[in-house]
Amino acid sequence: MTRNFCSRLVATAFIISTMCVRLSASNADYDKAVKALGARDYTTALRYLESAISDDPDNVRYASEYRQAAIQARDFDRSVQFFEKLASEKPNSANVHLNFGFAYVDKIPAAGSITQVILANNALKEFTKAVELQPNWINYYTRGMSYLFWPKVFNRAPFGVADLEKALQIQKPGLRRSYYVKTYVGLGDGYWKTDDLKRARAIWKEGLKQFPDNPELKARLAQKGDELKATIEAGFDPGKRVNTDLKELWANSQN
Amino acid sequence: MRARYRPAWPLLIVLAITGASVISFAGTHQQNQQDQRWFEDVTHKAGIHYRHHTRRFNNPYAEIMQGYTKLGAAAAVGDYDRDGFEDIFVTDSCSTCKNHLYHNNGNFTFADVAEQAGVADGNDEENASAGALWFDFNNDGFPDLLVVRFGHPILYQNLGNGKFRNVTKASGLDRYMNAIKAIAFDYDNDGYVDLFFGCYFQPINIFHPSTPRFFPESFENANNGGGVIVFHNNKDGTFTDVTERVGIHTTGWTLDLGHGDANNDGFEDLYVANDFGTDRFYVNNGNGTFTDKTESAIGFDTKKGMNADWGDFDNDGLLDIYVTNITDDYMREGNFLWHNNGNLTFTDVSRETGTYDTGWGWAGKFFDYDNDGWLDLYVVNGWVSGGKESYVPDIFEMITKPGVDFSDARNWPPIGNKSLSGYQKKRLFHNENGHMFKDEAARQGLDSIKDGRGIAVADFDNDGRLDLFVTNADDEPYLYRNVLPTGAHWVGFLLQGTKSNAAAIGAQVRLTANGQTYLRYVNGGNGFASQSTTRVHFGLGKATRIDAVEIRWPSGLKQTLPPPAVDHWYKFIENEPASSIQVLEPRR
Numbered sequence: 001m002t003r004n005f006c007s008r009l010v011a012t013a014f015i016i017s018t019m020c021v022r023l024s025a026s027n028a029d030y031d032k033a034v035k036a037l038g039a040r041d042y043t044t045a046l047r048y049l050e051s052a053i054s055d056d057p058d059n060v061r062y063a064s065e066y067r068q069a070a071i072q073a074r075d076f077d078r079s080v081q082f083f084e085k086l087a088s089e090k091p092n093s094a095n096v097h098l099n100f101g102f103a104y105v106d107k108i109p110a111a112g113s114i115t116q117v118i119l120a121n122n123a124l125k126e127f128t129k130a131v132e133l134q135p136n137w138i139n140y141y142t143r144g145m146s147y148l149f150w151p152k153v154f155n156r157a158p159f160g161v162a163d164l165e166k167a168l169q170i171q172k173p174g175l176r177r178s179y180y181v182k183t184y185v186g187l188g189d190g191y192w193k194t195d196d197l198k199r200a201r202a203i204w205k206e207g208l209k210q211f212p213d214n215p216e217l218k219a220r221l222a223q224k225g226d227e228l229k230a231t232i233e234a235g236f237d238p239g240k241r242v243n244t245d246l247k248e249l250w251a252n253s254q255n
Numbered sequence: 256m257r258a259r260y261r262p263a264w265p266l267l268i269v270l271a272i273t274g275a276s277v278i279s280f281a282g283t284h285q286q287n288q289q290d291q292r293w294f295e296d297v298t299h300k301a302g303i304h305y306r307h308h309t310r311r312f313n314n315p316y317a318e319i320m321q322g323y324t325k326l327g328a329a330a331a332v333g334d335y336d337r338d339g340f341e342d343i344f345v346t347d348s349c350s351t352c353k354n355h356l357y358h359n360n361g362n363f364t365f366a367d368v369a370e371q372a373g374v375a376d377g378n379d380e381e382n383a384s385a386g387a388l389w390f391d392f393n394n395d396g397f398p399d400l401l402v403v404r405f406g407h408p409i410l411y412q413n414l415g416n417g418k419f420r421n422v423t424k425a426s427g428l429d430r431y432m433n434a435i436k437a438i439a440f441d442y443d444n445d446g447y448v449d450l451f452f453g454c455y456f457q458p459i460n461i462f463h464p465s466t467p468r469f470f471p472e473s474f475e476n477a478n479n480g481g482g483v484i485v486f487h488n489n490k491d492g493t494f495t496d497v498t499e500r501v502g503i504h505t506t507g508w509t510l511d512l513g514h515g516d517a518n519n520d521g522f523e524d525l526y527v528a529n530d531f532g533t534d535r536f537y538v539n540n541g542n543g544t545f546t547d548k549t550e551s552a553i554g555f556d557t558k559k560g561m562n563a564d565w566g567d568f569d570n571d572g573l574l575d576i577y578v579t580n581i582t583d584d585y586m587r588e589g590n591f592l593w594h595n596n597g598n599l600t601f602t603d604v605s606r607e608t609g610t611y612d613t614g615w616g617w618a619g620k621f622f623d624y625d626n627d628g629w630l631d632l633y634v635v636n637g638w639v640s641g642g643k644e645s646y647v648p649d650i651f652e653m654i655t656k657p658g659v660d661f662s663d664a665r666n667w668p669p670i671g672n673k674s675l676s677g678y679q680k681k682r683l684f685h686n687e688n689g690h691m692f693k694d695e696a697a698r699q700g701l702d703s704i705k706d707g708r709g710i711a712v713a714d715f716d717n718d719g720r721l722d723l724f725v726t727n728a729d730d731e732p733y734l735y736r737n738v739l740p741t742g743a744h745w746v747g748f749l750l751q752g753t754k755s756n757a758a759a760i761g762a763q764v765r766l767t768a769n770g771q772t773y774l775r776y777v778n779g780g781n782g783f784a785s786q787s788t789t790r791v792h793f794g795l796g797k798a799t800r801i802d803a804v805e806i807r808w809p810s811g812l813k814q815t816l817p818p819p820a821v822d823h824w825y826k827f828i829e830n831e832p833a834s835s836i837q838v839l840e841p842r843r
Contacts, residue, residue, distance in 0.1 A: 112475035112557030113586045114654055121655050151584040153647045238587055 333389030339841030454481020579616025635707025709785030
């Protein structure tokens with residue numbers, strides 16, 4: 001019994017020490033990657049970031065900065081392949097699936113119109129896995145917005161609205177984060193896409209009370225008809241790059 | 256002592272009264288113009304309303320092919336009997352359907368003379384008419400007729416007496432090709448026009464395919480199509496396939512071809528619009544060969560090129576190119592309006608000019624419909640207008656299937672009675688001084704929702720206002736008469752080559768009026784499923800006087816004409832004294 005306890009203790013200590021070693025290794029790799037990014041040496045940066053993410057797959061910052069570096073290097077396939085491999089190795093990491101989905105999204109503006117559809121569909125599958133593993137604000141918000149990009153004929157906007165409503169429920173009781181304004185903008189757009197202009201305006205107004213200086217909400221509330229349509233549709237143009245940088249999640253978290 | 260200015264009050268009062276009435280008249284006139292549509296649908300009145308019928312296939316893939324072969328509604332304009340009025344040849348596509356040769360009676364009515372002329376037969380179990388082209392292959396001054404087909408093309412020689420003779424076999428053009436488009440121009444400037452075929456499917460018998468793998472292998476860079484075939488005119492009534500020799504190497508799914516002299520070096524260059532992938536741009540080297548300059552000129556695209564028309568939309572003396580693609584809710588490709596940068600590179604300005612989105616585009620033609628001196632654009636669109644259900648989810652299911660072989664027709668879902676980019680409104684883009692285009696289709700009566708294919712532009716009544724003949728798949732065509740009321744001035748030329756090819760294809764005319772020089776040229780059939788007039792037309796707006804006219808013939812000869820009076824069509828023959836220019840007098 002005592003022997004058993006001792007061996008368990010040793011094993012636990014070993015795991016903890018291994019984790020610490022890996023985390024410190026990932027920190028060191030991250031630091032090297034930051035240096036390489038400063039020198040615009042994206043190939044080196046990607047290599048170090050891959051190493052850092054492999055050691056710390058749930059690190060949102062590493063994964064996000066890796067994808068931004070891949071965008072700079074226009075090496076979209078590398079990013080997709082990296083997260084594909086990591087997702088097979090770490091199938092229970094919501095962060096990996098979220099960023100795998102974003103890796104597909106990052107490639108969309110550089111792809112042909114049919115490939116765009118395939119990439120968007122693949123991204124949606126990964127966002128769904130992320131929601132299933134961790135039903136938090138970022139995962140609901142991301143999948144909700146992803147649904148809204150689909151053309152009307154696929155009737156996916158109602159799913160987007162449902163996800164964004166859940167994201168709103170999650171964000172309401174907690175601290176007010178600057179990025180929470182996005183939910184109000186996106187949910188209103190979702191209502192507009194499901195032909196419910198009244199609810200769209202109501203949620204934009206509610207958002208403006210929380211975030212009185214937000215230009216996107218102001219513009220939507222000031223516009224109607226074709227002008228409003230143009231504003232909303234401009235935000236869902238697959239030819240334009242979607243900002244998938246998640247730095248707001250760790251920077252300036254309170255507004 | 257300084258003279259004091261004293262207003263002539265009585266005069267001012269008179270001016271005020273008359274001025275007010277002038278303004279009031281102008282206002283009413285403007286209002287009337289706004290109320291009146293400038294294009295009148297005269298299809299039935301003109302007797303030109305026979306509908307098109309898409310080919311229905313009788314093979315194991317028939318139901319699938321139905322969704323991808325709603326093609327073949329084409330028209331070509333040419334004055335085959337040289338009576339001074341432009342006639343129209345129109346294709347039909349079902350196996351028992353006849354093609355039509357509409358003879359222009361000179362009073363905006365037409366008579367179908369295809370049977371008497373001997374050009375009605377264009378369809379049977381092994382061939383389907385897909386396009387048509389008038390071109391004078393033997394330089395006798397009478398336009399001959401090429402019927403472009405899925406199958407074997409037909410070359411009809413114009414005998415000059417209202418009759419035609421099938422000379423396909425003797426000409427060397429009798430070979431299987433799934434051609435959908437042909438244009439003619441003299442690529443080596445030897446005085447005879449050559450033939451360029453654009454082929455959709457590869458040359459397998461699509462009526463009885465021996466393999467199911469004859470569909471595009473990719474949606475974005477398919478290279479298993481029919482591509483381009485070039486025939487050199489041997490000047491003796493025969494043609495030789497010189498595709499390889501001239502350096503045209505493409506096996507894309509070609510839907511349209513357009514030629515023009517991009518760098519003003521006197522040699523015609525070529526734009527190839529390919530479905531399911533990359534368009535191609537070939538520069539004429541001036542020695543009987545072309546160089547593929549796609550990468551540097553336009554870059555590699557993954558879109559669905561349908562149309563290639565050339566015209567100088569911003570009057571900068573360089574020919575630009577308009578290409579239609581697919582722009583819909585589910586696929587936002589956007590068209591190309593390739594602005595010619597003057598150094599054999601082009602910049603797409605479709606977004607900036609408002610010509611980006613025309614739905615599922617087909618033919619798009621430059622023409623100056625209001626005679627203001629700026630080339631406008633008319634674009635037809637729409638793929639299949641069927642039932643309420645959309646075909647998009649079916650296609651989506653196929654393309655997201657991992658490892659699917661697109662080239663295998665059996666993997667493509669049948670369209671049935673579903674719609675795909677159907678019921679789309681056509682666009683008439685009015686050119687706003689070369690910077691922007693504004694859609695005036697609804698206002699001018701040109702916003703039909705039929706599945707449009709080709710646009711043939713011509714002045715059917717010789718009044719200087721350009722009319723339109725529009726073909727629609729599985730439907731009646733439209734003949735739109737231009738009834739523009741403004742009184743804007745114009746001038747036009749019918750050119751005849753002597754050292755150059757007889758139809759003067761490739762001749763450029765530079766006309767100066769009102770301090771502006773305009774470039775227009777004779778094209779040999781540019782634009783999807785249609786051939787417009789080979790006459791050269793200039794809108795002149797308020798200008799009542801022309802300052803200069805210069806013609807650059809394909810032979811290289813440059814001639815300056817004495818400025819002619821406005822508001823007439825003129826005929827001019829190469830190398831004749833400039834004073835010999837004559838007003839074009841129709842024979843009736």
